Amino acid sequence: MYVAVKGGERAIDNAHAWLAEERRGDTDIAELSIDQIREQLALAVNRVMAEGSLYDPDLAALAIKQARGDLIEAIFLIRAYRTTLPRLGHSEPVDTGAMACERRISATFKDLPGGQVLGPTFDYTHRLLDFALAAEGDAAPPAPQAPADDVPKPRVSDFLNREGLIETQPDSDTPPPDLTRAPLEFPAERALRLQSLARGDEGFVLGMAYSTQRGYGRTHAFVGELRMGQVAVEMEIPELGFAIEIGEITLTECETVNQFKGSKTEPAQFTRGYGLVFGHSERKAISMSLVDRALRWQELGEENSGAPAQDEEFVLAHADNIQAMGFLEHIKLPHYVDFQSELELVRKIRAEASQAATPEAAE
Amino acid sequence: MTQAENTEARRNWLGLLATAPGDSLAALCDRLANRPDFDWLRPPEIGSVMVRGRTGGTGAPFNLGEMTVTRCALQLRGSDVVGHGYVQGRDKARAERAALIDALMQTDAAQAVRATVLDPLAAARDQARGARASRAAATRVEFFTMARGED
Structure with a gap:
C-alpha cells in the first residue's frame, strides 16, 4: 500500500x-x-x-x-x-556475411577459407597488470599492418551446409515480433528470444550459458565461428522507393555448432545456436548463442531435463537488468505503511503468545 | 544513364553521406561556390531505426536493437529538385548538409559537388577502412605443423 x-x-x-x-x-x-x-x-x-x-x-x-x-x-x-525517440522505421536485416571483419576465428576448422584473423583481442595476453599504462604520455606504437586482401570470409555454417551436415535456418517474410512494442508473452518464438537475449544482462546470460556447460541442459557447443567488424545498415526509404545505407555499426556474431538431431528417416545433422550483439562483445555473443541453443530443446525434440537454461520463461523474464533492478531497488524506497502493518501484526502475535503463556506459568 | 544506374549512383552518395564525419562534411561543404536557398519539406528530425538481424546470419529476421538516425528533406527554391538527408546519429546540421548535397547532385552542379565533397569523403572513408583491414590482415594466423601424431 x-x-x-x-x-x-x-x-x-x-x-x-x-x-x-x-x-x-x-x-x-x-x-x-x-x-x-x-x-x-x-x-x-x-x-x-x-x-x-x-x-x-x-x-x-x-x-x-x-x-x-x-x-x-x-x-x-x-x-x-x-523511449523519447520517434521510430522512423526498421532496417533491412543486416548482412553479417558481408562484414568488414576485424576479427574472425573458428574453433572447429583450422584452415578455413579467409583464415583465422585474431584482431584486437585480450586472448593470449598474460593478464598481468601493465604498469606502463599507469605512466602517462607513452603513446602505443602503431600496430603492424599487412597488405589487406579481399578474400571473402564465407560462414563456417555455409560450407558445412554444402554437405548437408548442419541444419539450415529457414528465411521468413513475417515481420518479427518486437518486445519494445508488445509485452513479452510465452511461449516466445525464436525471433523474440533472440531480441530479448541481445539486450539481456551480460552477467545473467553468461551465468545461464555457463550452467549449460556444467551440465544443466548441456548442448555440446563448439564455436563454429566468431566474427566482429563493421556492417552496413540499410533501410527502405518510402519517399525514394529504394533502400539506402543509413549507417554502419560494429557487431559481434557467434555461431555455435552443436550436437546432432536426426531420426530413422532423417540423417544426423549438427544443430546451431546464434548470438549477435551490438559492438565488440564476444563473451555476450557466445553466451547468447549457448542460451539460444538450450532454449530450442522442444523444437529439436530433445528431453527437458528441467534445467534453468531450458526454461524460456525463467530465462527471458529475468534477463533484463533494467526490469530486475527496477523491482529490486524499489524496495529501498519508503514502505512505511506496509511495514507498519507488519510491525503491528508481529506485536499482536507476540502479545497473544505471551497472554497464552502467562496462565500456564501461573499454574 | 539508365534509371537503374541513376538509382545506384544516388544510393552510393546517400550511403557515403550517412556515415560521413560531421566536421569533415562541414569543412568540405564550405568549399562549395554557392549554397542555394531551399525550403524545408521536413525539417531535421532525430529518431530511431530498429536494426534487424537474421537468425543464424541467413535465416528469419529478428529485431536486434535500435540506432539513432537524423533525417530531413528539402526542396531547392525555384525548382522541383528534392534532397533527402538520412544520417547516422543525432546531428541535425549533418542531415541538412547531406540533403543539400543530395539535391545539388541532381542539378548541373553535380560534377563540381562530386569533386569538391563526395570524392574526398569517399577517399577518407576508403583510407580509414583500409587502415583497419591492414591491421586485421597483420593478425591473420599462419599455422606451422610442429609434429604429427602418425609419425
Whole structure:
C-alpha cells in the first residue's frame, strides 16, 4: 500500500548537488570528456549500447559519465532516452556475411577459407597488470599492418551446409515480433528470444550459458565461428522507393555448432545456436548463442531435463537488468505503511503468545 | 544513364553521406561556390531505426536493437529538385548538409559537388577502412605443423 507523503525536497536537492560533486571527483584531476570515454572505454560503451538496445556511442559515453561508471545505471539512462525517440522505421536485416571483419576465428576448422584473423583481442595476453599504462604520455606504437586482401570470409555454417551436415535456418517474410512494442508473452518464438537475449544482462546470460556447460541442459557447443567488424545498415526509404545505407555499426556474431538431431528417416545433422550483439562483445555473443541453443530443446525434440537454461520463461523474464533492478531497488524506497502493518501484526502475535503463556506459568 | 544506374549512383552518395564525419562534411561543404536557398519539406528530425538481424546470419529476421538516425528533406527554391538527408546519429546540421548535397547532385552542379565533397569523403572513408583491414590482415594466423601424431 502506498500513501502520499510530502517532505524531503531540500534533502533530495542537496543529495543531488552532492552527487554532482562526487561525480566530478577531485577538481585537481582533469575532467573526463565524452570523447575520451567513447575512445578509451570503448568496451564499456559497447555494453551500454547493447543492453541499452540503442546504437549511439556518444550517448552511451555520456550515460557512463553521468552514471559515474555504473553501467547498469547508464543502461537505464539510455533505455529512458530511447523511449523519447520517434521510430522512423526498421532496417533491412543486416548482412553479417558481408562484414568488414576485424576479427574472425573458428574453433572447429583450422584452415578455413579467409583464415583465422585474431584482431584486437585480450586472448593470449598474460593478464598481468601493465604498469606502463599507469605512466602517462607513452603513446602505443602503431600496430603492424599487412597488405589487406579481399578474400571473402564465407560462414563456417555455409560450407558445412554444402554437405548437408548442419541444419539450415529457414528465411521468413513475417515481420518479427518486437518486445519494445508488445509485452513479452510465452511461449516466445525464436525471433523474440533472440531480441530479448541481445539486450539481456551480460552477467545473467553468461551465468545461464555457463550452467549449460556444467551440465544443466548441456548442448555440446563448439564455436563454429566468431566474427566482429563493421556492417552496413540499410533501410527502405518510402519517399525514394529504394533502400539506402543509413549507417554502419560494429557487431559481434557467434555461431555455435552443436550436437546432432536426426531420426530413422532423417540423417544426423549438427544443430546451431546464434548470438549477435551490438559492438565488440564476444563473451555476450557466445553466451547468447549457448542460451539460444538450450532454449530450442522442444523444437529439436530433445528431453527437458528441467534445467534453468531450458526454461524460456525463467530465462527471458529475468534477463533484463533494467526490469530486475527496477523491482529490486524499489524496495529501498519508503514502505512505511506496509511495514507498519507488519510491525503491528508481529506485536499482536507476540502479545497473544505471551497472554497464552502467562496462565500456564501461573499454574 | 539508365534509371537503374541513376538509382545506384544516388544510393552510393546517400550511403557515403550517412556515415560521413560531421566536421569533415562541414569543412568540405564550405568549399562549395554557392549554397542555394531551399525550403524545408521536413525539417531535421532525430529518431530511431530498429536494426534487424537474421537468425543464424541467413535465416528469419529478428529485431536486434535500435540506432539513432537524423533525417530531413528539402526542396531547392525555384525548382522541383528534392534532397533527402538520412544520417547516422543525432546531428541535425549533418542531415541538412547531406540533403543539400543530395539535391545539388541532381542539378548541373553535380560534377563540381562530386569533386569538391563526395570524392574526398569517399577517399577518407576508403583510407580509414583500409587502415583497419591492414591491421586485421597483420593478425591473420599462419599455422606451422610442429609434429604429427602418425609419425
